[in-house]
Amino acid sequence: MELILLLGASVSVIAILLITLFIFVKGMPLIAKVGIGSFIFNLDWSPTRNSFGIGTMLLGTCSLTLVSLIWSVPLGVSAAVFMAEIASKRVGDFLGRMIELLAGIPSVVYGFFGLIVIVPFIREQLGGNGLSLLAGAIVLGIMVLPTIINISRDAIIAVPLDYKTGSLALGATHYQTIGRVILPAARSGIITAVVLGMGRAVGETMAVVMVTGNSTIIPDSLLSPMRTMTSSIVLEMGYAAGDHQAALFATGVVLFVFIVILNLGVNIAIKAGARNAG
C-alpha cells in the first residue's frame, strides 16, 4: 500500500519535471537560433517576417506589474494593518470574507468587468481608446490585493505581543507603535507579500489580454496600449506553427525564469525574516 501512496505522492514531482522539460525543449532551440540577447532585447515581433523579439512584451510585463503594484501595495498593506490592529473581530472577519471572495472571482470575469466598465470610462474621461496600460494596472491591482493583504496580515499578526505592549508602555500611541514597531517587525512578511503579488501579476493572462489592447509597442504613457508576454502566448498559440510556435514557447521559458527568480526572492525574504526573529 505504501508503494501506491508513494506513487501518488511522486506525481507532483514528476509533473514539475515534465513541465520544465517540455517547455524548455520546445522553446530553447529558437532562443539558441535567434540568440538570447536578440530574443530578449529586440523590439520587433513580426512572426510573418521571422523576426522574433520579445523586448516590447518584456517591457510591457514589467511596466504593467510596476504600475499595478504602485497602488495596490499601499492599499493592501493599509487594509492588512486595519484588519490586524484596528478593526473589531466582527469587522475584521467580514473583511476577511470579502477578500476571500475577491480572490475567488475568476480572472476572465475581472477582464470582462474591465472591458465593459473601466476601458470605456478611460476612453471617455481621459482620452485614447481606453485599452491601455492604465486599464490593465487597475484590473491587475485589484487581482493581486488578496495576495498582498492575506500575507501581510499574517505577518502583522505574527509580531510578538511584547513588542507592542513594550512600545505602548513606553508611552507611544497606538499609531506610533504601528508605524515604528509593528510594521518594521513585519517587514520581511510584507516583502514576501509584495513579491508573491508580483509573481501573480507577471503570470496573469486573461484579465490583461482583455483590457490592454495588445499592440507590440513600448507603452509611452499610461494611456498607451501594450502587450505582456502572457498575452502574446494566449493570443497567438491558436494559429502559430513552426518557428512562430517555438517563439511562443520561448516566451514561456522567459516567463518561467521570471517566476523562478521571484520564488527565490520569496525564499530569501522568508529566511531573512526567520533570522530577524531569531
Added chain:
Amino acid sequence: MQGKWQEKIWNGMFWLSGIIITLILAVIIIYIIYRGFSSVNFNFIFSAPSRAGKAGGISTTIIGTLYLTAVALLIAVPIGVATAIYLEQYARRSSRLAYLINLTNDTLAGVPSILFGLFGFVFFVIFLNMGWSVLSGGMTLALMILPTITRTAQEAVKSVPDEYLENSLALGAGRWISIKRVILPSALPGIITGIILSMGRAVGETAAVILTAGSSLNMPMSLTDPARSMSVHLYILATEGLSLERAFGTAFLIIIFILIINYLANLSLRSWSRQT
C-alpha cells in the same frame, strides 16, 4: 492637540482602505448580477449556442465546464489524498523525499496558468496525441488543482488526533485498515473543503483550458471530444463582440457559481473546525 488630529487622520485612512476594498468587490459583483440577471432564463441555460454564440443559449459550455471539472477532480482527488496520507502517515517528517514533495507542491501552486496551458498543449494535446479534448483539458486542470487538494487533505489528516490511530492499532487493526476506517472518515470534511475550493479554480480557469480543450461549441459527448468551458465562452463572446447580452448572462452564471462555492467552502470549513 496636534497628536490627536494625527491619530484621527491615521484612523480614518485605515478605515478608508477597508471600505475601498469592500466597495470594489461590491461594485463588481452587483454590476454583473444587475446586468446579467435579465439575460438568464430557462432557454439560456438549456439550449445550445448557435451562430458562433451570437444566438441561442450556452448549454454546451455549461456541460463542457462540468465535464472538465469532473475529469480534473476524478484525477486530482485520489492523487492529492494519497500524497497527503503518504506525507502525514508514512514518510518521516524530516526525510528528504517529504521535503522534496512539499517543495514541488508549493512550486506547482505558484506556476502561472498560462504555463500549465503551454505544457498541456505540448504534452497532452501533441506528445500524447490526445488532441484538444476534455481529457487533455481535464488532466491539465488536475495538475493545477493538485496543490490545493493535497494541502487541504494534509491539514485534515494532520488534525486527526494521534490517539485515534493508536487505539485502532492497539485493537489489532492493520495500519492501512486503520487509515481507511479511522483517519480518512475523520479527515473527510477537510478533504471536501479542498475539493470545493478547487472546483472554483477549475470553473474559472480560462488560459489553460483554451490551449488544451479547444473552443468547440459542439456538445462534448466523449472524453476525446473538444469542449468549450463557460469562462472560455465569456472570453470569446466579450473580445470578439459577438453578443454582449450573452456575455453578461455567462458572467452572471459564473459569479453565482463562485458565490455558491464560497458559501459552501465556508460552511464546510466551519463544520470542520467545530469538529476538531
